[in-house]
Amino acid sequence: xxxxxxxxxxxxxxxxxxxxxxxxxxxxxxxxxxxxxxxxxxxxxxxxxxxxxxxxxxxxxxxxxxxxxxxxxxxxxxxxxxxxxxxxxxxxxxxxxxxxxxxxxxxxxxxxxxxxxxxxxxxxxxxxxxxx
Numbered sequence: 001x002x003x004x005x006x007x008x009x010x011x012x013x014x015x016x017x018x019x020x021x022x023x024x025x026x027x028x029x030x031x032x033x034x035x036x037x038x039x040x041x042x043x044x045x046x047x048x049x050x051x052x053x054x055x056x057x058x059x060x061x062x063x064x065x066x067x068x069x070x071x072x073x074x075x076x077x078x079x080x081x082x083x084x085x086x087x088x089x090x091x092x093x094x095x096x097x098x099x100x101x102x103x104x105x106x107x108x109x110x111x112x113x114x115x116x117x118x119x120x121x122x123x124x125x126x127x128x129x130x131x132x
Contacts, residue, residue: 052064057085
């Protein structure tokens with residue numbers, strides 16, 4: 001019985017830390033095509049309609065150099081919002097609900113697997129990020 005409780009506690013810890021959200025970067029690259037009209041990643045990525053997303057993990061929201069963010073996103077960053085796999089996942093579900101007043105018009109990704117895969121793909125462009 002004690003072993004079952006320990007396993008259940010470990011599973012719950014994984015769920016709450018986002019570790020279970022580990023996705024497939026290759027699948028995320030395919031889903032990211034929905035994002036690529038506005039965002040760029042990779043070598044030579046530049047701001048477009050949305051900011052370039054290289055190195056986004058661990059960064060304060062609203063702080064990509066050279067991009068003009070909405071005041072809502074700037075305020076969110078100044079209020080402590082930092083992009084982590086967990087916060088990006090929540091944002092991608094419904095951006096306008098997560099940061100009220102964001103100028104991002106994308107309605108969100110309804111499938112948790114797609115979100116996890118996009119996050120895994122974006123993490124390949126943030127090699128220095130270490131989750132705490």
